[in-house]
Amino acid sequence: MASRTPSPTADRAERTAAPDRGAAGERPRRRLSVDERREQLIAVALELFSRRPPEEVSIDDIAAAAGASRPLVYHYFPGKQALYEASLRRAGRELSARFEEPMEGPLSERLYRVMGRYLDFVQSHGPGFAALLRGGSVAASAGTSAVIDEVRRAAHDQILAHLAIPAPSPGLRLTVRAWIANAEITSLEWLAERSVPLEELQLHLVQEFVASLTLTAAREPALAAELASFFADERPDGPTGRLVQDLAGLFAVPGILDAVTALAAGPQTVGPADEASAQATEGTAGAPAE
């Protein structure tokens, strides 16, 4: 672990190294306190590690960008891995803070705003951390895994808090975790290819959450009642409204309504096929029996 109480040696190292550092021109005028210096080094490292994979960032790069000497950096951090992990922890805290959202308004609109902040973070910090999230980074360690797990847990807990369901079932928790994985992988793929506009991705991820939640509710009666009040709060021009309209539009595509109607009828072997189909149309599309 990094030393949190540097001895006067650090200051000596800083003074000694000062002449080598003239070119940087970024040296703060005021002497930084121990904590300030530590935080500054982490901030500078995070900035560099966000843009490039860890193997392409050296302690010298960090020292130069911080206007500090190499010995000073080593005084605060035993090595590059420690600085990498500290900057990842900082990134994790910043990202988790972006998940916080007031408990107001339609659920899908709340999630839409969170995803906007999340994707903005991915865009600015993702390039350097992509390899780590994909599992192919040389800098992966128990420490980095713990940070990633922590962020995933924060996302999971925030979503469940907004859903406000007293005792979330294992199936619902699984749905939430799987959607978080979906958001992660989709945004990493996006970062590599940028094949769709970011706003589209933001909308799609939210709509996929709504769809997953609906699927889970379709097999969990207790959740279905919650889904009704969730849908009741949604607005036509919000992500859920637009999803419903897009899906309704699918029924205008030749063949889809007929096929879905036949499937909704279930495996019926009695009665003529036409009658079964007509019943299914009533059952799924007409008013429910009161």
Place this chain on the structure above:
Amino acid sequence: MASRTPSPTADRAERTAAPDRGAAGERPRRRLSVDERREQLIAVALELFSRRPPEEVSIDDIAAAAGASRPLVYHYFPGKQALYEASLRRAGRELSARFEEPMEGPLSERLYRVMGRYLDFVQSHGPGFAALLRGGSVAASAGTSAVIDEVRRAAHDQILAHLAIPAPSPGLRLTVRAWIANAEITSLEWLAERSVPLEELQLHLVQEFVASLTLTAAREPALAAELASFFADERPDGPTGRLVQDLAGLFAVPGILDAVTALAAGPQTVGPADEASAQATEGTAGAPAE
């Protein structure tokens, strides 16, 4: 890398070590060829690495289980990491082979069969490799990442081959990749908690694929036409049929049909609300205009 052409030294090591190995009692009667011995060591290592994390499996464990001496194992593999990676490659090939499925019958039933074989594999090999897939394994390396990427690519290519869509859009590819991540994370979570029966998970994952495909088709007109022929081939008692029936059942839950109907109407500000709602019901649930 492991030596592929062991010198006679290997045989000497094997003979020399023989007395220490008496207790194992598993030594094959027939002398194994170089290739056979190598394959046998990989098979034994895969068996051990499937059950326990790599840090809990030693070269001695592998030698004992293979009825071989420690020097013999080291003759074929420079160390535990090389054996771990070789057994992971074997596991990757076995898993990829399970993705292969005849191009016959409803798509969701094909995927259901594949997921049965996949989940069977997860159950038998998952415990040891879970940490690797979660990104928190000490044995993670460029080599292990390459194997995992290869398996993901095989899954992606198989799905696209079955969908048989001439030029898959970036959006569709993203949907497929995201669903693969969903299947991975969901099965790993399942392995840790086993909170639902495996058959349920198998069905849910397939249904989530159908839902994701439908969502993607809702925003991509070219895919919507393909979706029609995909639905036309599905059967009422297959995963898609059961999904449609479950979703239709949701409309019987008080409030859901009304809320969805209002959302489907879109952001309409003219005309009385009742009329707009009535129109939406016709448009989305009635017969499409011919």
